[in-house]
Each structure stands twice: as C-alpha cells, then as structure tokens.
Amino acid sequence: MATGGEGDTFKQDLLHLFKRFGAFVTFKISNLFSLDARSIGAVAGLAVAIVFTWRLLRSPSGSHRRQQKRQGASSSNPGGSAHSNAAVIPSDACSTSDDSRAQNAVDEFFQPVKPTxxxxxxxxxxxxxxxxxxxxxxxxxxxxxxxxxxxxxxxxxxxxxxxxxxxxxxxxxxxxxxxxxxxxxxxxxxxxxxxxxxxxxxxxxxxxxxxxxxxxxxxxxxxxxxxxxxxxxxxxxxxxxxxxxxxxxxxxxxxxxxxxxxxxxxxxxxxxx
The missing domain is CATH 3.40.50.1000 (HAD superfamily/HAD-like)
Incomplete structure (x- = not known):
C-alpha cells in the first residue's frame, strides 16, 4: 500500500497537470471561431495525451507497492536477501524512468503551439x-x-x-x-x-x-x-x-x-x- 506522502505527491502532480490542461482548453475556447483543422486536431491529441500521462503518473505508485511486497517477502526469508535486494534496484530505476517519461510527455504536449x-x-x-x-x-x-x-x-x-x-x-x-x-x-x-x-x-x-x-x-x-x-x-x-x-x-x-x-x-x- 502506497504511503500518505506518495499519494499526496501523485495527487498534486495530477492536479497540476489538469490545471494546465484546463488553462489550455480555456484559451482555445476563447478563440473558438478562429480554430482551424490543425488546432482542433491538436486539442484532440492533447486529450489523448492526458489519459496516457495519467497512466504513467500512476505507475510509480504501483511500482512502490510491488517493491514493498517484495521487501516484505525478503524479510521473512533471510536466505534470499541478496537476491531480493537485487530485484528491488531495477524497480526503483524503472520508477524513476516512468517519472521522467511522464514529465517529458507533459512538457512536450504543453509546448506553445506555433501559429500557422x-x-x-x-x-x-x-x-x-x-x-x-x-x-x-x-x-x-x-x-x-x-x-x-x-x-x-x-x-x-x-x-x-x-x-x-x-x-x-x-x-x-x-x-x-x-x-x-x-x-x-x-x-x-x-x-x-x-x-x-x-x-x-x-x-x-x-x-x-x-x-x-x-x-x-x-x-x-x-x-x-x-x-x-x-x-x-x-x-x-x-x-x-x-x-x-x-x-x-x-x-x-x-x-x-x-x-x-x-x-x-x-x-x-x-x-x-
């Protein structure tokens, strides 16, 4: 089970993401009558990116939960301690990688759209x-x-x-x-x-x-x-x-x-x- 601090961090990241998305959509709505096909496609693609990013933001929590389960199992089996610790390190690396990919996805899709x-x-x-x-x-x-x-x-x-x-x-x-x-x-x-x-x-x-x-x-x-x-x-x-x-x-x-x-x-x- 994820700790309270991890849950709060996830909620803050997700809230920040949707705030940025909301500001972007508000700006687009204010210019609704000047939208062209490319702009409409950008908004649709952005919506898909939000769902994808949300899933990526969830993955670190899942990794932490799996890691804690493995740590609990290793504590009950001292003989397998070295093997279990070796498995934990790649999990942390994957978690960090997921965080990085999620942030990169957010930064990429929220870059200002260059006007035609x-x-x-x-x-x-x-x-x-x-x-x-x-x-x-x-x-x-x-x-x-x-x-x-x-x-x-x-x-x-x-x-x-x-x-x-x-x-x-x-x-x-x-x-x-x-x-x-x-x-x-x-x-x-x-x-x-x-x-x-x-x-x-x-x-x-x-x-x-x-x-x-x-x-x-x-x-x-x-x-x-x-x-x-x-x-x-x-x-x-x-x-x-x-x-x-x-x-x-x-x-x-x-x-x-x-x-x-x-x-x-x-x-x-x-x-x-």
Whole structure:
C-alpha cells in the first residue's frame, strides 16, 4: 500500500497537470471561431495525451507497492536477501524512468503551439476583408515605372504571404506604368509566379494607372480595410481615409499616424522571414 506522502505527491502532480490542461482548453475556447483543422486536431491529441500521462503518473505508485511486497517477502526469508535486494534496484530505476517519461510527455504536449502563417496574416490584418497593395517595391523587385519597361520580377520571399492574403481577403494590386507593354510584363510575371492559380486573385483585380494620384484614387474608391504602399506621400494622403496602412520601406521611418505601420518588407511584417 502506497504511503500518505506518495499519494499526496501523485495527487498534486495530477492536479497540476489538469490545471494546465484546463488553462489550455480555456484559451482555445476563447478563440473558438478562429480554430482551424490543425488546432482542433491538436486539442484532440492533447486529450489523448492526458489519459496516457495519467497512466504513467500512476505507475510509480504501483511500482512502490510491488517493491514493498517484495521487501516484505525478503524479510521473512533471510536466505534470499541478496537476491531480493537485487530485484528491488531495477524497480526503483524503472520508477524513476516512468517519472521522467511522464514529465517529458507533459512538457512536450504543453509546448506553445506555433501559429500557422495564415493565422499570423489574419491576426496582423485584424481580420480585415479587403486589401489594396502597390506592386513596385512591395511585390516586385523593381522600384520605378521606368524599370518595368525592361523587366518585372516577383519577390519570391513575399509570394507565400501574398497567397495567404488572397485566401481570406479581397485583394487588389495596383501600379503606375508608362506604357501598355509594362502592363503585359507585370501580368506575365505575376502569372508565372503562380499568383493567379490560387483562385483568390484574378487579372481583373490588377489595376494600372498613369499617375500616383490615380493610384490614390483607386484606393479611396475601393475603401479597403488595409492599404500597403512604398510611397510615403501616398501613405500620408490616405491616412485619414483608410482604416489601416502598411508602409514598406528599407529604411527605418517614424510612425506618421496611429493607423500607419511600417516594415522593411511584406514578409518581415508578417514574421515569415
């Protein structure tokens, strides 16, 4: 029979385990509507882990009881004392090993779940449903309309983020160009990068204009929750009309308004790099 101290230790370990599990479940319930299949699977797996861990936590008590029975038998048989003591040592080692495995199981399953890129994007955009974004300096490597007359190159580092945005946001891309050939070059680059294959973005949502004021006008007409741009003047002009803005700049800039954020790149803002 287990001693009172061993029983109290087991109860405390089990109580601590369920308290941690309860806190985890409470956190998940508070975010119920944002759970995806992976999160639901994690909760189900965690429940299974609780049962498994509970059994492991019980095993040391069983080992102690078996050990005490063997010790009682050995005391009544002095001749077999050496043999019985040899059997007791592996039992203690197994008990310690069980404790270690149980603690490792608890630590592993209670590690913070790393959010997916999609979850980060939704959180960063504050569940915004419409986004407008400039191409030059944000999606494309080029930074001026003159460069687009020669080539258009999609930044591979932002492609994954861009596709995640299209999964739950109405996304519009826009840029100022100097000729029709530049438009064709941009659309071809986006198509070859696979931007149009996800179904969230179509070519009709890539808008072109001939002036910076034209781009600002596009944004105001669309009334997005977020606008992403690399031109500080456009950001400043739209600050009082758009709920949130993201200024992409390789240089550290001062925050011009409470609703304007800044980052060196789209990927770094969403923490994907």
């Amino acid at each position: 890129l999609g979850q980060i994007v939704r959180q960063k955009l504050s569940e915004g449903r419409k986004v407008t974004c400039r191409l030059l300096g944000v999606i494309l490597e080029e930074s001026t309309p003159e460069e687009l007359q020669k080539q258009a190159t999609v930044r591979s580092a932002v492609l994954e983020v861009l596709l995640e945005i299209t999964k739950f946001c109405d996304l519009y891309l826009m840029e100022r160009v100097l000729d029709d050939e530049s438009e064709k070059r941009v659309l071809l680059a986006l198509e070859e990068a696979g931007v149009f294959t996800s179904g969230g973005l179509v070519k009709d949502k890539v808008l072109f204009c001939s002036t910076e004021n034209g781009r600002s006008s596009f944004v105001r007409q669309l009334e997005p929750d977020w606008h992403i741009d690399s031109n500080p003047e456009v950001i400043s002009q739209l600050a009082r009309f758009i709920k949130y803005q993201l200024h992409i700049s390789p240089y550290r800039t001062e925050r011009t308004a409470a609703n304007v954020f800044s980052a060196p790149s789209l990927g770094q803002f969403f923490g994907s790099i």
